[in-house]
Amino acid sequence: MKLNWHRLTVHTKYPFTIARPGASVDGTAVNRIIVELEHDGIVGRGEAAPSPFYNQSLDTVEATLRQVGPLLGDDPYQIGPIVDRLLARFDDQRATVAALDEALHDWVGQRLGVPVWRLLGLNGTDCPPTSMTVGIAELDLIARKTREAAGFHIIKVKVGTPNDEAVLATVRENAPAGCKVxxxxxxxxxxDEAVDRIQALRPFDLEMIEQPIPPHQYDALRRITQTVGLPIITDEDSCRPADVVKLAGIVTGINIKLSKCGGIRQAFDMIRLARNLGLQVMLGCMVETSVGISAIAQLAPLADYVDLDGHLLLADDPFTGPTLQDGVVAPPDRPGLGIGRA
Ligand SMILES: [Mg+2]
Structure with missing residues (x-):
């Protein structure tokens, strides 16, 4: 297999801000690496979306890619053993492993002439609606972003500032009737404050709360889940399959992202594990191009909650892939990940 990659800078339509430091978007600039695996005349693609929160950067992605050659072997069908070898050596660089896993799935699907969701035994036409994200911003911009999201059935609001109630009031004022938030x-x-902060937001009729507190505080998470009576879904707490076991019986569900777990194969394992342990499943993304979104969208039929809007936040996505119809982001009915050029 021949491995190539290149850096890519794309831009969000609006500056993107969240509550914690370590966001992978700097103002509007989004720096990603597109990986290409070539074998037998077919090129499989994947996207690395490194996050400073997980001690990853473009430099660590490239340093990892420079070392993976001997671990890839020469048979792209061997996705399982390849991903296992990569994770054994580069567990802290799972955004890079995810890109390679995506490229392998893309290659195999193209070679066999079937979409990856078919390879996985799923129905790609049966996906829950996605939420559209409204990041932390001034209230007039929040109002504008909310109105622009009118075609979506669910709005996801970034909270965690002293301004949360005013933000949600603004969203509710500008969102269509019946829109979930x-x-x-x-x-x-x-x-200590999470329960009170959540109760203060109850008048805004919330669908669920994602990652209320910093990770690894399991007793506090259990108490919050038992007290507030709303679904609590972890994100920063649910990175690896082993995390799923720790969260069973503590929270309502887990948000899975390919860049956190190491790709489609790991995500599929996490989904099955979560189901067997009685946890709900959310699928999420970083701000990324249609390459990365098309990869995770292959799994969307398995989710209770979908938050796959990363490519829709971009002003200059150079790729095509996922379809968008009536607020549903779905994987395309094309071989592999179904990626094209915009
Ligand atoms: Mg999140």
Whole structure:
């Protein structure tokens, strides 16, 4: 297999801000690496979306890619053993492993002439609607972003600032009637204040709360889940399959992202594990191009909650892939990941 990659800078339509430091978007600039695996005349693509929160950067992605050659072998069908070898050596660089896993799936699907969702035994036409994210911003911009999201059935609001109630009032004022509103605190509340902060937001009729507090505080998460009576979904707490076991019986569900877990194969494992442990499943993304979104969208039929809007936040996505119809982001009915050029 021949491995190539290149850096890519794309831009969000609006500056993108969340509650915690370490966001992977700097103002409007989004720096990603597109990986290409070539074998037998077919090129499979994947996207690395490194996050400073997980000690990853473009430099660590490239340093990893320079070392993976001997671990790839020469048979792209061997996705399982290849991903296992990559994770054994580069567990802290799972955004890079994810890009390679995506490229392998893309290659195999193209070679066999079937979409990846078919390879996985799924129905790609049966996906829940996605939320559209409204990041932290001044209230007039929040109002504008909310009105622009009118075609979506769910709005996801980034909270975790002292301004949360005013933000949600603005969203509710500008959102269509019947629109669901979910919130993501991105670890922005302390374990002591989280319950009170969530109760203060109850009048805004929330669908669920994502990652209220910083990770690894399992007793506090259990108490919050038992007290507030709303679904609590982890994100920063649910990175690897082993995390799923720790969260069973503590929270309502887990948000899975390819860049956190190491790709489609790991995500599929996490989904099955979560189901067997009685946890709900959300699929999420970083701000990324249609390459990365098309990869995770292959799994969307398995999700209770979908938050796959990363490519829709971009002003200059150079790729095509996922379809968007009536607020549903779905994988395309094309071989592999179905990626094209915009
Ligand atoms: Mg989140």
């Amino acid at each position: 979910r919130v993501d605190a991105n670890c922005g509340w302390s374990a």
